[in-house]
Amino acid sequence: MAKILIPTALRQFTEQQDAVEVTGATVGEALAALTAQYPNIKKNLFNEQGKLRSFVNVYVNDEDIRYMDKDATELEGNETISIVPSIAGGSTAVAEPQAAALSNEEVARYSRHLILPEVGMEGQLKLKQAKVALIGAGGLGAPLGLYLAAAGVGRIGIVDFDVVDASNLQRQVIHGTRDLGRKKLDSAADRMRDINPNIAIDKFDTGLSSENALEILREYDVVVDGTDNFPTRYLVNDACVLLKKPNVYGSIFRFEGQATVFAYQDGPCYRCLYPEPPPPGLVPSCAEGGVLGILPGLIGLVQATEAVKIVLGIGETLKNRLLLYDALSMRFRELRLRRDRDCPVCGEHPTVTRLIDYQEFCGVRPMASEAVPTDGAIDVTEVKKKLDRGDDFVLIDVREPHEYQIARIPGARLIPLGELPKHLNELDSDADIVAHCKSGARSQKAVDLLKQNGFRNVRNMTGGILAWSDKVDPTVPKY
Amino acid sequence: MIEIEKHAWDSMVLHAERTYPDECCGAMLGRIQIDKKVVTAAVAMENSYEGEKGARYELRPEDLLSADKEARAQGLDLIGIFHSHPNCEAYFSETDLKNSCPWYSFVVLSVRDGKFDHARSFLPDLDQTRADREELIWQKS
Numbered sequence: 001m002a003k004i005l006i007p008t009a010l011r012q013f014t015e016q017q018d019a020v021e022v023t024g025a026t027v028g029e030a031l032a033a034l035t036a037q038y039p040n041i042k043k044n045l046f047n048e049q050g051k052l053r054s055f056v057n058v059y060v061n062d063e064d065i066r067y068m069d070k071d072a073t074e075l076e077g078n079e080t081i082s083i084v085p086s087i088a089g090g091s092t093a094v095a096e097p098q099a100a101a102l103s104n105e106e107v108a109r110y111s112r113h114l115i116l117p118e119v120g121m122e123g124q125l126k127l128k129q130a131k132v133a134l135i136g137a138g139g140l141g142a143p144l145g146l147y148l149a150a151a152g153v154g155r156i157g158i159v160d161f162d163v164v165d166a167s168n169l170q171r172q173v174i175h176g177t178r179d180l181g182r183k184k185l186d187s188a189a190d191r192m193r194d195i196n197p198n199i200a201i202d203k204f205d206t207g208l209s210s211e212n213a214l215e216i217l218r219e220y221d222v223v224v225d226g227t228d229n230f231p232t233r234y235l236v237n238d239a240c241v242l243l244k245k246p247n248v249y250g251s252i253f254r255f256e257g258q259a260t261v262f263a264y265q266d267g268p269c270y271r272c273l274y275p276e277p278p279p280p281g282l283v284p285s286c287a288e289g290g291v292l293g294i295l296p297g298l299i300g301l302v303q304a305t306e307a308v309k310i311v312l313g314i315g316e317t318l319k320n321r322l323l324l325y326d327a328l329s330m331r332f333r334e335l336r337l338r339r340d341r342d343c344p345v346c347g348e349h350p351t352v353t354r355l356i357d358y359q360e361f362c363g364v365r366p367m368a369s370e371a372v373p374t375d376g377a378i379d380v381t382e383v384k385k386k387l388d389r390g391d392d393f394v395l396i397d398v399r400e401p402h403e404y405q406i407a408r409i410p411g412a413r414l415i416p417l418g419e420l421p422k423h424l425n426e427l428d429s430d431a432d433i434v435a436h437c438k439s440g441a442r443s444q445k446a447v448d449l450l451k452q453n454g455f456r457n458v459r460n461m462t463g464g465i466l467a468w469s470d471k472v473d474p475t476v477p478k479y
Numbered sequence: 480m481i482e483i484e485k486h487a488w489d490s491m492v493l494h495a496e497r498t499y500p501d502e503c504c505g506a507m508l509g510r511i512q513i514d515k516k517v518v519t520a521a522v523a524m525e526n527s528y529e530g531e532k533g534a535r536y537e538l539r540p541e542d543l544l545s546a547d548k549e550a551r552a553q554g555l556d557l558i559g560i561f562h563s564h565p566n567c568e569a570y571f572s573e574t575d576l577k578n579s580c581p582w583y584s585f586v587v588l589s590v591r592d593g594k595f596d597h598a599r600s601f602l603p604d605l606d607q608t609r610a611d612r613e614e615l616i617w618q619k620s
Contacts, residue, residue, distance in 0.1 A: 005547070008558055009581070044605065062544070085582060086540050087578060089575035089585075090562075090574045090575065091572055203611060205614070206614055216614070
């Protein structure tokens with residue numbers, strides 16, 4: 001038996017074995033035995049014509065078979081066969097790959113741009129050479145990705161670690177029903193390549209963090225912030241100020257949106273507008289507060305427009321202006337913004353000169369504290385047992401009435417969190433009380449409130465009605 | 480994602496700076512974890528390209544073979560290749576792509592005026608038609 005050593009990357013095809021024993025009178029037969037045993041390895045070693053791929057070298061012991069009898073090199077049966085790639089390269093002395101011209105296909109594709117004097121051939125080449133970073137492939141990222149790809153932005157980097165969930169499809173139009181469960185990065189990139197195969201897409205399968213933000217964003221000309229939380233928003237802001245990159249900002253909530261351009265041509269940054277983050281929990285996320293599905297489409301396209309204008313160097317951007325949009329009244333307003341000379345990051349004497357811990361800055365507690373059951377927590381399956389046994393206890397649903405209409409647990413009493421203080425006197429402070437909400441965050445506040453008011457036996461149902469749907473009753477819809 | 484431990488990174492930068500103005504090359508050894516690759520050792524190799532080495536490199540397969548052996552002996556895996564681009568962006572050039580291999584991470588170090596400037600990592604595809612960017616993290620000196 002000859003032993004074939006398997007390179008690390010190919011062990012996924014050999015059940016993780018680093019060496020495979022095969023029989024064969026020649027090298028060709030030995031490799032055929034390997035591919036017969038593990039068919040999936042074949043396309044890594046051989047091309048469609050059945051020839052060894054150009055980068056594959058085969059060594060018997062320490063000899064290259066090209067200098068022996070190639071495939072016909074005979075084996076006695078005790079040899080070690082190694083698969084070694086040939087690798088070379090080089091910068092070939094040119095600087096950045098230059099987009100010196102458009103192909104005929106591109107001229108046809110971009111013709112409506114090319115006949116605009118403000119864009120023209122010069123502008124389209126600027127777009128082709130532009131590098132834009134998209135933070136998030138969600139509500140704002142969806143229209144941004146679609147239109148920046150279509151406009152011909154040559155390189156688009158996307159940072160996202162999430163997967164497509166059913167609740168995304170109401171607004172994140174870059175993903176489709178068939179993409180449920182896929183990484184948003186993959187789903188978005190496929191759609192963008194379909195729209196425009198001429199562009200390059202860099203996929204960063206990670207959350208943006210203080211450790212990686214400068215490294216990732218350094219290479220892009222424009223950063224577009226499509227995030228939905230305060231820690232990342234401050235992180236993107238500070239990184240853009242430190243790297244001197246324009247930060248095209250947008251945010252959405254329920255029926256209202258905002259957009260502007262920060263850290264651009266001596267304009268203000270996000271911290272000039274909001275030096276401190278709001279207390280945690282004060283501003284609900286879209287998952288908690290809801291959002292009109294069309295809203296991110298509109299705000300995202302305001303951002304896409306600003307990004308393209310910055311690349312082209314045309315028109316007047318939103319620098320120094322915060323655009324406010326209200327979908328219900330269909331009104332746009334503007335607030336004047338000014339750079340703050342005392343801004344801790346972009347002011348005259350900055351105190352923030354490197355990236356900090358933004359979770360801590362925004363007072364966000366680590367997720368782990370919510371997942372670990374504490375004294376005041378009860379699992380959904382325990383609640384189910386209590387209900388089935390007919391235990392004497394009160395199950396309080398602290399969500400809003402419209403949520404109650406979507407999904408509810410039979411036997412629960414609806415008292416929205418905001419109404420709870422008014423109803424305290426209706427509850428027995430000695431009673432066995434369990435509070436629940438959608439995911440467990442609001443009901444924890446209810447539990448805290450009840451305990452502060454002398455209720456002794458109060459517990460929070462971990463994971464809320466979402467966990468109930470997962471573990472107890474899948475017919476209860478998740479929203 | 481590929482993460483390069485400090486001493487491995489330091490030796491890669493040193494090799495790139497010492498080889499300047501020529502391109503340097505070498506191999507990266509480490510482990511593939513569930514969520515990332517971790518490089519724990521770098522092996523400097525000789526640029527065996529015959530000709531002007533300022534903008535080209537070539538790895539001897541024999542050197543890779545011995546690096547692979549060394550890795551196995553240490554219980555590590557050969558997980559990546561690195562090379563430098565003197566006075567040039569750390570991008571994955573057409574030459575890099577056409578002489579690449581999809582089994583490894585390719586880290587490119589840009590060296591300007593003899594000093595390390597920036598680096599990026601790439602994952603070429605099987606047909607040598609495109610290379611995706613890979614997130615690269617190293618422990619700073």
